[in-house]
Amino acid sequence: MTLAVTGGAGFIGSNFILYMREKYPDLRIISIDCLTYASNRFVIDKLSCDANFRFSKTDICDRNEIYRLFEEEKPDILVNFAAESHVDRSIDGSEQFLRTNVLGTGVLLDACLRYGIKRFHQISTDEVYGDLPLEGDDPPFTESSPLNPGNPYSASKAAADLLVLSYSRTHGLPITVSRSVNNYGPLQHGEKFIPTVINSVLRGKNIPVYGNGKNVRGWLYVRDHCAAVDLILKNGREGEIYNVGATDYLQNIELAELICDRMRASRDLITFVSDRPGHDRRYDIDCTRLKTDTGWSPETAFSAGIEKTIEYYK
Template sequence: MKILVTGGAGFIGGNFIACALRENRADEIVCMDKLTYAGNMHTLSGALKDPRFRFYRGDIACKKDVEEVFRKESPDAVINFAAESHVDRSIAHPSVFLKTNVSGVGVLLDACRKYGNVRFHQVSTDEVYGDLPLGGKGDAFTEDSPLRPSSPYSASKASADLLALAYSRTYGLPVTLSRCSNNYGPFQFPEKLIPLALTHILRGEPVPVYGTGENVRDWLFAEDHCAAIRLILQKGEPGRVYNVGGRCERSNLEVVRALISAVGKGEYTFVADRPGHDLRYAIDPSFAESLGWAPKVPFEEGLQRTVAWYLSHEEWWKGILDGSYRAYNKEFYGSKR
């Protein structure tokens, strides 16, 4: 099987490619990525040495870029990880979220139709459901929960979900969706909570925590998310949505304290809250579990593995903080590898 992975130079896509090649899960992987600030070719350094892997720099919102890859590669399946993914950036600059996260998905869906009804999997988020009150129990979101996105980011992801499901219903395109909770693990850009906290702790700076740190997220190790996506691609029912989560709710403050304890040093400071900050996410992953999936990495183990990775890959995250990764990315502009 040849899989086109869009957004593979980012966090979860990069983990997906590394796992798929390591576990011989795909005959060939083609990655297409625009290399925005969130894309990092160092993340793909292992894959680039593998003859089963090819990289194209391209924009999912550009029909010409997308069709060129489809024509040259004829993928059997597309997994779309490409997105603008940071809520704070969506509050500051919403328009690029509409272009990539909505129009980009439309361009991919059209290409899947045009080039032979290609199997399409959209990687979505639990944030499309909005938030839940703090302190609730047994009220996790199911696939039938209403969509109530709070931020421009989550609204753009919800829009893409509806578009993908409409292509399934109207054109019979074989589409599946996964809506996952917060991921963590190696290769995560240090603007998201866990790598942000870790890189502050490792540089001896206090970790900024929004509000009072009481907001609750459900956490899943990225490799477990990738395993769920692979299974949905193989066994998922077209036209269906699968919630994916770790059944692992933690407040932001609990997460930061656990990181400080794992590193053995560090402190935090409270900062002004994010506007419209979602209080709590909780997801019911029973439907994905019915396919035979379950998270394998408990939170404490995943956190230890993540801390160990950031400790042993200083050059990766320091290259982001000092901006030098952008120069390396430029070597891949305009070329196919």
């Protein structure tokens, strides 16, 4: 069995490869990544002597190279983590987001169609549903909630989801999609919120928090997301979308304060900065389908996960 992991040198892709290697020692794993600024070489170096691991420095938008790789490796399963993933950068310019997140996904779908695949799994985000008001009793988003992305990053992810679903309907491609809340844990790029808070504390620098800090995000330890994807590959229904839910929902300010307290740093480091344009207020998703179909439930409580994450950045 051969598993191709695109974006395998990014935060979640790296953790997913380590998870799958630990769980399935005989699985052949091909990591495909063009090594953007957001990538890291941790897994590439760690598995360099593993005969069942191959790293290919390839851009998923490069159709010829992707076809050549498929010809050589004939993957049974492809999990697509490759993406431009930082909302702030998508506000500065959307082109690279459209290129990788939409066109790149299209190239991978075409390759799967051409060479055959047992499963194409698209890694998506809860951000495709847009946000909820901060207050009120709006129900959480389910997989059939309308897509209503609030920024160019989430719009490009929503576009990719629709493309993936269309290949299922039009071509009968065996696909699944998962839409996860925010992940945290080792190997995340320093530009994201939790690494920014931890690194600021470690350096005694101000911790930037957007607006009034009341925006709410759901958090899931990255290994629990990896377990969800593994279970969807095994037990998920073809053509289906799965929300991957949080263990905790926190306001950004609560999260920054919690990390300060755990690291015994002064909360005075927290500095409010001008809000992100179009900043999503609150996310909340229902992941009953994932639990019912696959038996998934997260194992890492936020208190344990954040402790491991702080230790990692230290």
